[in-house]
Amino acid sequence: MTREKTGDRDRRRLPLHGQIAIAMALALGLGGLARATGIEAHPAIVAPIQFVGELFLRLLKMIVVPLVLTSIVVGIASLNVRAVGRIGGRTLGFYLLSTSLAVLTGLLAIRITRPGRGADLAAANAPTIEPEPLLDILLRIVPENPFASMVETFDLLSVIFVGVLVGLAISAVGPKARPLHDLMEALHAVTFRITDWVIRLTPYGVFALIALVVLDTGIGVLLSLVGYFLTVAFALAVHGLLGLPLLLHLLGRVPPRPFARAMAPALLTAFSTASSAATLPVTMESIEKRAGVERRVHSFVLPIGATVNMDGTALYQAIAAVFVAQAFGIDLTLGQQVVVFLTATLAAIGAAGVPGAGLVTMVIVFQAVGIPLEGIGLIVAVDRLLDMMRTSVNVWGDACAAAVVGRAEGAMDLSVLMDGGSSPNGPATP
Ligand code: ASP
Numbered sequence: 426m427t428r429e430k431t432g433d434r435d436r437r438r439l440p441l442h443g444q445i446a447i448a449m450a451l452a453l454g455l456g457g458l459a460r461a462t463g464i465e466a467h468p469a470i471v472a473p474i475q476f477v478g479e480l481f482l483r484l485l486k487m488i489v490v491p492l493v494l495t496s497i498v499v500g501i502a503s504l505n506v507r508a509v510g511r512i513g514g515r516t517l518g519f520y521l522l523s524t525s526l527a528v529l530t531g532l533l534a535i536r537i538t539r540p541g542r543g544a545d546l547a548a549a550n551a552p553t554i555e556p557e558p559l560l561d562i563l564l565r566i567v568p569e570n571p572f573a574s575m576v577e578t579f580d581l582l583s584v585i586f587v588g589v590l591v592g593l594a595i596s597a598v599g600p601k602a603r604p605l606h607d608l609m610e611a612l613h614a615v616t617f618r619i620t621d622w623v624i625r626l627t628p629y630g631v632f633a634l635i636a637l638v639v640l641d642t643g644i645g646v647l648l649s650l651v652g653y654f655l656t657v658a659f660a661l662a663v664h665g666l667l668g669l670p671l672l673l674h675l676l677g678r679v680p681p682r683p684f685a686r687a688m689a690p691a692l693l694t695a696f697s698t699a700s701s702a703a704t705l706p707v708t709m710e711s712i713e714k715r716a717g718v719e720r721r722v723h724s725f726v727l728p729i730g731a732t733v734n735m736d737g738t739a740l741y742q743a744i745a746a747v748f749v750a751q752a753f754g755i756d757l758t759l760g761q762q763v764v765v766f767l768t769a770t771l772a773a774i775g776a777a778g779v780p781g782a783g784l785v786t787m788v789i790v791f792q793a794v795g796i797p798l799e800g801i802g803l804i805v806a807v808d809r810l811l812d813m814m815r816t817s818v819n820v821w822g823d824a825c826a827a828a829v830v831g832r833a834e835g836a837m838d839l840s841v842l843m844d845g846g847s848s849p850n851g852p853a854t855p
Contacts, residue, residue, distance in 0.1 A: 441627065442689030448632035449693065456639025465640040474633045474640070481630025484623045485694075485703045488616060490575050492706055493728045494588050495613035500724030501592025502606055509593065509725075515833055516726050519826045520734040521770075523672060527664045527822070528769050531740035532762060534660035535747045540652025581702060581732045581778070589725070620706045627694055627707065634697040638809060650807050653748050657741050657811050664740055665818045669825045677829035683842050687715035688824045695820040699812040701731040701778030704820055712824060717841025718831040726830050730823030731778045737815030737822070738783035739773035746790045749800030761794045768793040783815065784808050 439447075459465045501509060566582045568574035574583035595602040595609075670681035685692070691708040698704055708727055712718045746765050750757050757765065772789040776782040784801065791798055831837035
């Protein structure tokens with residue numbers, strides 16, 4: 426009876442992704458109006474919007490570590506080592522395949538458009554950035570102190586590593602570890618409920634974040650880099666609307682349209698925050714409640730994806746490298762393009778799921794083929810907007826992986842998916 430009543434109320438309310446879309450449109454309109462009237466820098470306007478945006482980001486970041494840890498421990502504890510190995514293998518296989526496809530799409534797009542020829546590099550001003558060597562990143566996955574990785578450094582890969590180990594140990598120990606398992610399950614339920622509350626605030630957070638971008642960025646910078654910008658945007662669209670849906674359909678037999686609708690809150694949050702890691706709570710909730718993928722799969726696939734699987738970033742880095750090379754009059758040989766392909770894949774894996782990370786690890790690609798680092802100064806101007814777009818594609822790639830692996834493992838209920846996009850927060854959890 427109560428459930429029915431709630432259902433009725435939910436049906437009358439606008440779906441969450443609709444609310445977010447309206448918030449975005451309002452932010453664009455009001456932000457544009459503020460710019461047009463010249464009040465875009467007034468503290469009375471900027472300060473409260475900044476406050477709301479920052480508050481929303483903090484709430485999201487606050488739940489990432491407990492959510493990832495408890496989901497992984499509880500998810501893995503129901504599996505044995507063999508099952509974890511199988512899910513892990515499938516996940517990495519999909520990630521490699523989709524990232525390669527993304528880089529190829531990017532390289533193909535820039536070969537066709539060639540926006541770098543005739544670009545003006547005079548204004549280039551290289552930021553001083555140093556990427557971390559890949560081996561160091563791998564080493565850091567194993568934390569010296571597991572508690573520090575959770576409470577001090579926001580090191581998701583370490584949290585995942587510890588979570589998988591603890592989950593496996595719980596299932597290996599058996600009845601004696603039952604209290605710990607129950608405690609983790611209770612913690613997970615509580616974190617998930619808090620996530621649910623935070624997600625209800627998404628439209629307000631998205632409004633503030635998008636409005637800030639509009640207030641901050643003029644249209645002028647876009648014009649000088651329009652060819653480059655459009656090439657990245659076009660290639661991202663091709664990968665997001667054709668490449669990934671194709672993989673989703675062929676490998677998982679999952680209908681792309683309803684799945685995209687179910688994941689819309691996560692995709693829009695990714696766009697607004699430009700951070701896969703901060704979006705993770707929304708991605709996890711959407712995939713479970715709106716798309717019907719079970720926790721034993723998504724708790725593993727999604728956090729790993731948010732840290733290592735970045736289709737949009739890899740594609741963007743390949744395009745940026747070739748664009749700057751073209752602008753400097755460097756003609757990349759086929760061998761050099763292969764190096765761009767490989768290093769862009771690695772640099773995207775090395776990028777953390779935070780705003781602007783792809784720009785930093787791009788140094789790896791530039792250095793590998795000998796492109797002047799000053800070129801990064803040129804493309805920095807339009808990076809925020811491209812970051813928002815590529816982060817959406819990054820999160821979309823993670824979600825597709827979770828669906829494909831979920832289907833292969835018999836851990837995805839398609840009926841939830843077909844129902845999921847039509848109610849504000851998906852079906853009620855029992
Ligand atoms: N901001 C992106 C993400 O969080 C990474 C990047 O800078 O490309 O997914």
